[in-house]
Every structure is written in structure tokens, then in C-alpha cells.
Amino acid sequence: MTTMLDTIVPRSDQLNADDLIGGRTLTITVTGVDISMAEQPVAVRFEGDNGKPYKPGKSMRRVLVHCWGDDANLYVGRSLTLYRDDTVKFGGTDVGGIRISHMSHLDRVTTMALTETKAKRRPFTVKPLVPGAKQQSPDSPFISETLEQLVAKAKDAPAWLAALVSALAACPTVDDLTTLRTLPQVQGALQKAPEAAKTQITDAIKAAEKRLTPMEGKSEAIPAETAAAAEAFSAATPEDADIDAAKALLHQLQTCETDATAVKLRMSPETKRQMADYNERRPDLFRMVEGGYEAHRKVLNEQG
Numbered sequence: 001m002t003t004m005l006d007t008i009v010p011r012s013d014q015l016n017a018d019d020l021i022g023g024r025t026l027t028i029t030v031t032g033v034d035i036s037m038a039e040q041p042v043a044v045r046f047e048g049d050n051g052k053p054y055k056p057g058k059s060m061r062r063v064l065v066h067c068w069g070d071d072a073n074l075y076v077g078r079s080l081t082l083y084r085d086d087t088v089k090f091g092g093t094d095v096g097g098i099r100i101s102h103m104s105h106l107d108r109v110t111t112m113a114l115t116e117t118k119a120k121r122r123p124f125t126v127k128p129l130v131p132g133a134k135q136q137s138p139d140s141p142f143i144s145e146t147l148e149q150l151v152a153k154a155k156d157a158p159a160w161l162a163a164l165v166s167a168l169a170a171c172p173t174v175d176d177l178t179t180l181r182t183l184p185q186v187q188g189a190l191q192k193a194p195e196a197a198k199t200q201i202t203d204a205i206k207a208a209e210k211r212l213t214p215m216e217g218k219s220e221a222i223p224a225e226t227a228a229a230a231e232a233f234s235a236a237t238p239e240d241a242d243i244d245a246a247k248a249l250l251h252q253l254q255t256c257e258t259d260a261t262a263v264k265l266r267m268s269p270e271t272k273r274q275m276a277d278y279n280e281r282r283p284d285l286f287r288m289v290e291g292g293y294e295a296h297r298k299v300l301n302e303q304g
Helices: 058-068 141-152 157-170 174-181 184-192 195-212 224-235 241-254 259-266 269-281 283-302
Strands: 025-035 042-046 079-085 097-103 110-117 120-128
Touching: 058 097, 058 110, 058 120, 120 174, 120 195, 141 157, 141 174, 157 174, 157 184, 157 195, 157 241, 157 283, 174 184, 174 195, 184 195, 195 283, 241 259, 241 269, 241 283, 259 269, 259 283, 269 283
Parallel strands: 097 120
Antiparallel strands: 025 042, 025 079, 079 097, 110 120
């Protein structure tokens, strides 16, 4: 295999977001933590760091404290999986930064609210790091189905983008959103895609975060309605008739080739009855279908 990745590694005294370009992830085992009064006060040393420690920003330091506590000595021997997130901002511009996707010594998926601006907080989720497991492998029926669609459309860029945006809009849980946005295919697309496509993906991610965990101006806890919906969807079996029907409807809407056809299907008496029923009984499925429908319409309109 001939790869250019090793030729673009930045020269630096620390692990850099550009080290993880191309969908790379890095799982590290902590060997020590240095704390100083420098501009970047924390340096996490790890096995094989080659003198380039991981220096987490304030948001990721908050994640470390939230999940592992404030005694940095206890971090030694523990492990993290790191990835590049292209939506990290600096000075109001998307510049990319290093995020934590998995951590050892967690017994469950952990979600917290992180400050984005003085007036805005966004949810952030960390998953348990299972020793020896491939951390980026999909672990839910939704992710598996989405990955199949992305692979099938890999050679058709517009169709692949439409499938990704629709999947982001239809994510049923925060956990699925975290897995989807950190897939190497998605992170790689954020590096190589045209600016318009990058903006679509970034906007879809932000919209999904807002839909799944609307935390602005609220406490750090996930709203009960959102948590209950996510739990209900995750607990459902493949034989769940409502979910099977909702997936079938979403597939029909997302395979419409024109906006007019999609609107006609959505406004048909049968679809309206089905969606009204979901809105009353299964708001989680209503949001999944409606979000996927609106995202598909946006893609169709942008394609002209």
C-alpha cells in the first residue's frame, strides 16, 4: 500500500490534530501527566509518544476530570482513544482539534455538556474503551445499516453525501451520532470533500446534536424526554413493528429522486396518518423519519 499520510505529519513538540488527518484514530496508554502554568498547562505522556505528549484543550480536560476525577496520578496506566474533529473552532472558524472518543475505566457511555461559547453548551459523549476491541466498529443496527449504505454509494459522491446527511438527521441516539461522526469514512470526507460538502456535513452534525440533546441554557443532564426516546429506541428489538415500519417509510422518502416526489409522498394521506400516529405514540420515530426527510429534501434542492 502506498500512503501519503506519513509525509504530512506536522513537526511539533506535541500531538497535533493534523497527526490524525485522514480518519486516523490513536489509542494511547498514559504513562504520566505533567501540570504547569504554561499556556497549555497539561501534558499527557503516553507509551510511544516520541516526545510529543497529548496536550488537551480545556474542553477535553473537563472530560478527563468528569470521567476520571481530578487526581492526575490515577490516570497512569489508563487508556484513551483520540480522533480529529473538524468542527472544533478557534476564533469562530472551524480549524479542527483533537477529541476523546473512548476511555478506559468507564462502565457506561457518558454524556456531558461542554461550553462552546459563553451562551451555548453542546453535548459530548465518551464511550467505554474495551481492551483489544476495534473502537471504531459500529455497534448498533442503525450504524451497521448506515455503513452498508455508505459503502454501496462510495463511488457516487453526491449520493454518498446525501446518504450521510440523511443518516445524521435520522440518528436515533447520541451514542449512534458519536459513532457515526467518528467513523474514518466521515472524518476522511471532512478532509477531502469540497467546502460546500464539508459545510453540509458539519451543519448536519450540529443539527443532530441539537435535536438529540437540546441543552442550551439547561443543566448538564440530558433532558428526560430525549434520554427516554434514545433508551426506547436502543432497547427495541429488530422485530419491533413500529421501527420496521418507520425504517421502511424513511427509506421510501430518501429514495425519492426529486423534491416534488418526496413532498408528494410525505403529504399523502397514508404517510400523514402514519406520522401523526408516531408523533403521538413514538416521538423518537417521528423525529427520525421527519429529520431524514428534511435532510433529503435539502440535498435534492441543493443539487438542483
